[in-house]
Amino acid sequence: MKNSTDKIIFLLLFSWQLLFAGMTAFEIKPSSMKESSYEKIKILDSKRLEFDDISGVKISELSGLAYKNGLLYAVSDRGYLVVFRLLIKHDKIIKLTFVHKYKLRKKHSKIHHHDSEGLTLKEDDLLVSFEGKERVNLFTTKGVKVKKMQINKILQNTKLYESKNKGLEGVAYNKKYGIITAPEEPLKNVDKKYHRLYSSRTIYKFQAYGNITGLEFIDENNILVLLRSYHYFLPRRYTALVKVNLSSCNKKHLCKSELLAAFDSNKGWNIDNFEGVTKVGKNRFIMVSDDNNNMFQKTLLVLFEIRKD
Template identity: 50%
Template sequence: MKYFFFALLFFLQLHAQITAYKITPDNTLHVTKQKIKILDAKVLLFQKKKGIPLHEISDLVYENGFVYFVSDQGYLYKFFINIRKNKISSLQYLDAYVLKNKKGQTLKNKKRDAEGLALCKDRLLVSFERKQRVVWYSKNGLKIKKIKIHKDLQNKNNYASKNKGLEAVTCNDKYGVVTAPELPLKNTDVKYHTLYTKDQIFKFSAGGSIVGMEFFSENTVLVLLRDFSYLTRRRVTALMKVYLDTCSEFRVCKSEVLAKLDSSNGWKLDNFEGLTHMYANKYLMVSDDNENMLQKTLLVLFEIKP
């Protein structure tokens, strides 16, 4: 009977789509002091589509009811999301694509390590971690063209390590494409993270690693950060505002911490890496399960308090 129960549980998990998940701690003090409000959280568990597994989600974008996810295995996924009464009521898996070059060839090895995703002018922007670059893609994963990035980002030897490349990307009409490495470059002050446009830099003081970005307003960027201790297994997910129009002569900009979710305070966190704006003050963030059975792909709906 015991083996039957575990087999049944495995079967149900295998065929699950979204299941409820409680991310918030029992101590409400650690919830109410945040400047964001968690509305809902779901575990995503979908079967392969066209032979493509749904794992290692690194970022997402929202557009008129559709959500696109990108994986650091070089996959792109399309879903339809239904929000009712501030809850994720359904998530319909529509399609999956493999990121390809202009010739229609699948990206190979280190070239496929996609980490950041943004939607700008009806096209997708993807930033890559290992072969550091930012590329325009169609919504079915076909490369359109690579864009020029800041000169400091063009030398691979400037990065903190091979696996600390362009983790996040976003864009708007005023600043164009904004991207950032996960950790400060070797030749910069490690006390500051730096956001880069093609010609400008914007520094802000923060700990942890940059994993996601999204414009909050014309001059303000939301930055998602993470910290993880391999020794204690403690996870921290933080959300900050960085004001690009309020910077010193040394390019250090005003910043504000909106939330600091700490697993040592009871937050049930995973490896959150992606952030996207939906509408009004509603946002989604997603976690990377590292293709590890002990981790989860979590999709969290939250709002920024007025």
């Protein structure tokens, strides 16, 4: 009996190590920076994720996040929905446990959707935005397509995008504004000084700081925009977080916006290709970097707080 109990305990401990060996502490701040507060945010915690050997499932290229009731949902560029159980305690990422990996697909079909980029919750389901064939679809939390969602007519014209790789990188949703989505770069024949966020009928403009990669509502009227500047062959990496007030736009649809923080690798920030962001608590958010399935890049998970004015 004792040997059997010891064996069970050993297996449980071994399994625990497998589940959490993929998360290690990682410092993104410059070595000269002692405070965790920076501009309008406070960095609470940051981790590096390495999940290649968990349950034989390869996890990479995470580009969109959503969070609800302790579960962190992530989409990968290759059309997979990955589910983790996330434990945050005392403003620290304590545990991240792999739960399941699903193909984004139609019901009763083995063919799954590729080029998934943005992710957000809509009640108990998930909205996913895509590039290439630009669209926003509603899926269950097990990756089964429910229906195609209505988006702004302008976004349905694929000829207006700068390229097939500059599609709908981010998506956000609330009851007041409905679905908000945006292309990575401004569409052709528009002023490149401004980005545009699109609801089904309205366009909201704000000053551009980089390329849009993620969207998430802060509260009813304010939306958080994740932007970055990244190129495979250039060493510099840049990430910005911007707050846009959708209720404070003028007649030309230009909205009040505020640069909350900008992270520049040329200034000592140890960052990567951030592409997804989600709200995990009051004024608290997590963002993730897409490693492009590249051994020279990292999947980083960063927990931060938007500081009160």
